[in-house]
Amino acid sequence: MPIANPTPRTIVKRRAQRGVYDHAVILRILDEALVCHVGFVVDGEPFVLPTAYARIGDHLYLHGSASSRMLRTGKGGAGVCVTVTLLDGLVLARSAFHHSMNYRSVVLLGVAAEVVDPGEKRAALRALVEHVAPGRYASVRPPTDDEITRTLVLRLPIDEGSAKVRSGPPIDDEDDYARPVWAGVIPLELRSGAPVPDPRLDPGCATARWAAAYARG
Amino acid sequence: MPIANPTPRTIVKRRAQRGVYDHAVILRILDEALVCHVGFVVDGEPFVLPTAYARIGDHLYLHGSASSRMLRTGKGGAGVCVTVTLLDGLVLARSAFHHSMNYRSVVLLGVAAEVVDPGEKRAALRALVEHVAPGRYASVRPPTDDEITRTLVLRLPIDEGSAKVRSGPPIDDEDDYARPVWAGVIPLELRSGAPVPDPRLDPGCATARWAAAYARG
Numbered sequence: 477m478p479i480a481n482p483t484p485r486t487i488v489k490r491r492a493q494r495g496v497y498d499h500a501v502i503l504r505i506l507d508e509a510l511v512c513h514v515g516f517v518v519d520g521e522p523f524v525l526p527t528a529y530a531r532i533g534d535h536l537y538l539h540g541s542a543s544s545r546m547l548r549t550g551k552g553g554a555g556v557c558v559t560v561t562l563l564d565g566l567v568l569a570r571s572a573f574h575h576s577m578n579y580r581s582v583v584l585l586g587v588a589a590e591v592v593d594p595g596e597k598r599a600a601l602r603a604l605v606e607h608v609a610p611g612r613y614a615s616v617r618p619p620t621d622d623e624i625t626r627t628l629v630l631r632l633p634i635d636e637g638s639a640k641v642r643s644g645p646p647i648d649d650e651d652d653y654a655r656p657v658w659a660g661v662i663p664l665e666l667r668s669g670a671p672v673p674d675p676r677l678d679p680g681c682a683t684a685r686w687a688a689a690y691a692r693g
Numbered sequence: 694m695p696i697a698n699p700t701p702r703t704i705v706k707r708r709a710q711r712g713v714y715d716h717a718v719i720l721r722i723l724d725e726a727l728v729c730h731v732g733f734v735v736d737g738e739p740f741v742l743p744t745a746y747a748r749i750g751d752h753l754y755l756h757g758s759a760s761s762r763m764l765r766t767g768k769g770g771a772g773v774c775v776t777v778t779l780l781d782g783l784v785l786a787r788s789a790f791h792h793s794m795n796y797r798s799v800v801l802l803g804v805a806a807e808v809v810d811p812g813e814k815r816a817a818l819r820a821l822v823e824h825v826a827p828g829r830y831a832s833v834r835p836p837t838d839d840e841i842t843r844t845l846v847l848r849l850p851i852d853e854g855s856a857k858v859r860s861g862p863p864i865d866d867e868d869d870y871a872r873p874v875w876a877g878v879i880p881l882e883l884r885s886g887a888p889v890p891d892p893r894l895d896p897g898c899a900t901a902r903w904a905a906a907y908a909r910g
Binding site: 485489490510511513514515516517520521522523524525526528540541543544545555556557558559561563565566568569570571572573575577579581583585601602604605608609612613615616617618619620623627645646648652653654655656657658659660661662663664665666667668669670671672673674675676677678681682683684687690 | 702706707727728730731732733734737738739740741742743745757758760761762772773774775776778780782783785786787788789790792794796798800802818819821822825826829830832833834835836837840844862863865869870871872873874875876877878879880881882883884885886887888889890891892893894895898899900901904907
């Protein structure tokens, strides 16, 4: 079911006005970011690990080694939390208290399931490459059956979650606006640099145009 | 105690060769990043929220509203996991399987304590501004006693954790190097754009030079 309303677990409590429960907004944030942070519980203690991910429709896919503790915990039916954060700027106010950041984040909750169908598994691995580099999958060697077997893929439905978004200038206390200090936003963006060819790249193989022009968002 | 060895909880299990247990490396990653992801457990379920942080010596400080569930859970003596990730590049291999990312991440584990000493609390709030904008604290209005009271500050010792670092080109299977596809790294970096003055900024107040030249790392 698409996300349209907060649940008791996903309602944004702090700065509630920044909460967004719009499925399309949530998908856009998931599509722009490259890394998620996966939370899981082992022996009652929280662990958070960064990892790549991909989306197909209303499902998020995680992958890794079949021996990954994070994935083994996830496939066992335990709850996971997947959080994605895009940092958009530093918000510099006139008081220390009102300093903030502009950001777009998504928190997804749910129970993941191991993907066992080979076709779905292959589609997820394709989506993982395409998420990072759209159009690239067709030109690289696809996974062998052995690589597919060695890879654990988890599927998490995108049906319980929320986004939180802050944008715009600092909000200072009225009395502070007269202070003679620069205030505003320093925009931040993840940007790509010039591609670095693999030292073993065949010299006849030119830099792909898309690599030289790589951008997110 | 400075981090010098892995514990059973912090040893890097997947891609063990990427594990780093060097206190100085861990501090450098913490100092460069702007946002951490805090994992905590509520009713047995994991939650992961992004938040700002600061470091003073061998302690990490988190802050927020006194009613924040994350901070209230953290101050109650429950374990927390604080993860920081710097994404350095996309690693484009000749096979789908060997695609990867270059990154530097830190996972800290421990039990946080509420900071109640007003002096330490003020120092932590100063560090939170200085972490984002070094030198700025002196020019903004410092927190009032009321603002200090309304802010909950947690302190986490940096004494159990590990870093994980990947850098360099793709590592392909020997048979794949002959494939006629571009392979290499697209470097990624969080970069700042031109500062956006607050619409209410006094026109006589020029953009601070540091804001125009803002950079991390």
